Amino acid sequence: MKIKRVLISGNEAIAEGAIQAGCNFYAGYPITPQNELIAYMSRYMPSSGGVFIQAESELAAINMVYGAAACGCRAMTSSSSPGVSLKQEGISYMSGARLPAVVVNIMRGGPGLGNIAPAQSDYFQATRGGGHGDYRVIVLAPAGAQEAYDLTKTGFRLADKYRIVVMILGDGVLGQMMEPVKFLAGKGKVSVKKPWALTGCKGRKPNIVKSFFLREGDLEKFNLKLQKDYEAIRREEQRYEGLFLDDARVILVAYGTMSRIAKSALTRLRSSGKKIGLIRPVSLWPFPDKAFKKIGRKVKYLTVEMSYGQMLEDVKLAVNGSAQVEFLGRAGGGIPGEDEIIDKIGRLI
Amino acid sequence: MKKVFGRPEALYDTPTHYCPGCGHGIAHRLVAEAVDELGIRERTIGIAPVGCAVVAYDYWNFDCSEAAHGRALAVATAIKRARPRNIVFTYQGDGDLAAIGTNETIHAANRGENLTVVFINNAVYGMTGGQMAPTTLLGQKTSTTVDGRKREWHGSPLKVSEMLALLPGVRYIERVSLHSPQEVLKAKRAIRQAFKNQVENDSGFSMVEVLSPCPTYWGLSPKGAMDWVKDVMQKEFPLGRIK
Numbered sequence: 001m002k003i004k005r006v007l008i009s010g011n012e013a014i015a016e017g018a019i020q021a022g023c024n025f026y027a028g029y030p031i032t033p034q035n036e037l038i039a040y041m042s043r044y045m046p047s048s049g050g051v052f053i054q055a056e057s058e059l060a061a062i063n064m065v066y067g068a069a070a071c072g073c074r075a076m077t078s079s080s081s082p083g084v085s086l087k088q089e090g091i092s093y094m095s096g097a098r099l100p101a102v103v104v105n106i107m108r109g110g111p112g113l114g115n116i117a118p119a120q121s122d123y124f125q126a127t128r129g130g131g132h133g134d135y136r137v138i139v140l141a142p143a144g145a146q147e148a149y150d151l152t153k154t155g156f157r158l159a160d161k162y163r164i165v166v167m168i169l170g171d172g173v174l175g176q177m178m179e180p181v182k183f184l185a186g187k188g189k190v191s192v193k194k195p196w197a198l199t200g201c202k203g204r205k206p207n208i209v210k211s212f213f214l215r216e217g218d219l220e221k222f223n224l225k226l227q228k229d230y231e232a233i234r235r236e237e238q239r240y241e242g243l244f245l246d247d248a249r250v251i252l253v254a255y256g257t258m259s260r261i262a263k264s265a266l267t268r269l270r271s272s273g274k275k276i277g278l279i280r281p282v283s284l285w286p287f288p289d290k291a292f293k294k295i296g297r298k299v300k301y302l303t304v305e306m307s308y309g310q311m312l313e314d315v316k317l318a319v320n321g322s323a324q325v326e327f328l329g330r331a332g333g334g335i336p337g338e339d340e341i342i343d344k345i346g347r348l349i
Numbered sequence: 350m351k352k353v354f355g356r357p358e359a360l361y362d363t364p365t366h367y368c369p370g371c372g373h374g375i376a377h378r379l380v381a382e383a384v385d386e387l388g389i390r391e392r393t394i395g396i397a398p399v400g401c402a403v404v405a406y407d408y409w410n411f412d413c414s415e416a417a418h419g420r421a422l423a424v425a426t427a428i429k430r431a432r433p434r435n436i437v438f439t440y441q442g443d444g445d446l447a448a449i450g451t452n453e454t455i456h457a458a459n460r461g462e463n464l465t466v467v468f469i470n471n472a473v474y475g476m477t478g479g480q481m482a483p484t485t486l487l488g489q490k491t492s493t494t495v496d497g498r499k500r501e502w503h504g505s506p507l508k509v510s511e512m513l514a515l516l517p518g519v520r521y522i523e524r525v526s527l528h529s530p531q532e533v534l535k536a537k538r539a540i541r542q543a544f545k546n547q548v549e550n551d552s553g554f555s556m557v558e559v560l561s562p563c564p565t566y567w568g569l570s571p572k573g574a575m576d577w578v579k580d581v582m583q584k585e586f587p588l589g590r591i592k
Binding site: 024025027051053055056057059060061063064065066067068070071072073075089090093097198199200201202203206207208209210211212214 | 428
């Protein structure tokens with residue numbers, strides 16, 4: 001297959017990654033700052049043999065994804081923060097019915113209608129399940145357009161592998177910024193078997209897709225199976241990038257767009273001889289505890305977010321009291337800058 | 350000897366959980382008979398609602414999915430678009446289709462989705478204990494309208510079928526009842542027609558509204574509930590072809 005190199009936005013890179021992953025169903029609803037994604041899908045989904053529907057609401061969109069996933073499609077929807085809140089009902093039902101799908105959240109400022117500036121304020125919602133019930137979704141956080149493309153493909157693979165919802169969590173900067181991306185041209189082929197899918201019961205017993213377990217004991221049994229699968233995901237699917245973890249005295253922890261600013265600060269600090277490192281979680285759930293556990297010596301951590309101390313809690317859980325964890329964060333349109341990070345680190349060493 | 354009557358293959362031989370005198374058992378059977386007669390059991394996908402009929406898949410012998418409350422037509426839209434050769438229908442109550450799912454209902458109909466809808470109107474929320482539904486009659490007592498539904502407080506019974514009939518995407522709408530054997534036969538013909546439209550690939554939305562007795566939450570005997578449909582309910586919801 002031919003490799004193309006193009007200049008596209010993160011939103012479009014996600015769309016292209018989905019098409020390449022064999023996504024054959026997309027339903028969405030317009031919301032800023034992810035509109036390039038729905039527009040891209042409306043153009044390219046039909047020509048790649050898939051279904052595109054502009055839904056009447058976020059609720060309809062996620063429930064269309066539920067239906068498409070139930071009959072065996074590789075299905076996706078995308079939105080931004082307020083819209084993703086509305087989708088939580090459907091994500092919970094999909095988790096209960098073990099339906100694989102990819103949901104994209106290009107985060108903006110909140111709470112409420114908030115604004116349309118980039119933010120990372122939906123970390124809790126994404127990594128703690130988001131809707132009702134004891135469930136998780138795999139959360140992948142790209143830091144640029146190329147990674148957005150790559151992780152979307154990974155997301156579809158993981159969704160099918162574990163029969164789970166995978167969320168691609170980006171922010172307005174990632175969604176809007178144009179960067180060169182290398183990708184395979186054309187639609188990908190998928191050969192995942194889904195014997196549970198609704199296709200009509202010819203030659204087999206009827207399949208049922210449901211999340212309702214009324215008989216005593218059945219729901220607990222189902223929940224225990226979910227937890228067992230989540231444990232396997234915690235074991236197998238932690239993803240992160242580590243920089244200078246061998247000699248660092250202060251380790252920055254940041255994901256997505258924030259990690260790129262943290263990297264710029266790190267480069268400047270290293271050039272002046274400061275021993276600074278970086279852990280960039282790529283999977284936010286499962287959170288990459290392993291990265292922290294590998295560091296045996298005494299270090300300090302500085303968690304930097306475009307939110308007010310959300311990932312901080314996971315860093316503290318990973319460190320479990322064994323190291324000092326400091327925090328720097330802004331949200332609602334503000335983004336911690338290189339200078340703010342450098343200043344904060346100056347006070348730590 | 351020639352067998353003239355039997356259980357449809359599309360209906361399992363199992364007791365239902367419905368109350369004595371409930372219309373769901375009859376309506377389930379009519380769906381199953383229509384599916385069998387059209388020879389579509391092996392390609393049918395049914396969407397069960399949230400409400401009394403949530404476990405309809407325990408009674409129907411074909412592929413089924415649950416949907417979140419009110420979202421059956423969003424789920425059905427996706428399945429039909431993704432698998433146009435399958436026959437896809439939703440089975441929804443008045444709370445599901447006409448209250449929490451009104452948006453999904455109107456837009457699926459307006460898009461002219463090639464779907465079949467069986468809309469069970471029993472003028473009350475059954476599963477949750479008899480609260481007011483959008484189709485509850487004026488004056489009807491429910492657990493949330495203990496003095497009866499009042500127009501000035503609760504609005505009037507919602508005429509979903511008449512509203513949907515205005516939309517160009519809607520091909521067929523008929524309102525039927527289950528209150529007598531004659532009406533059950535008419536209901537059967539209408540449900541069969543609504544499936545046949547989809548089988549024949551007539552693009553458009555087909556819906557049958559079924560006036561269905563709920564003796565438990567109407568506070569009536571099974572026979573009394575049938576009579577109430579005949580004498581009271583069908584005056585508010587006139588039977589017949591609407592579109």
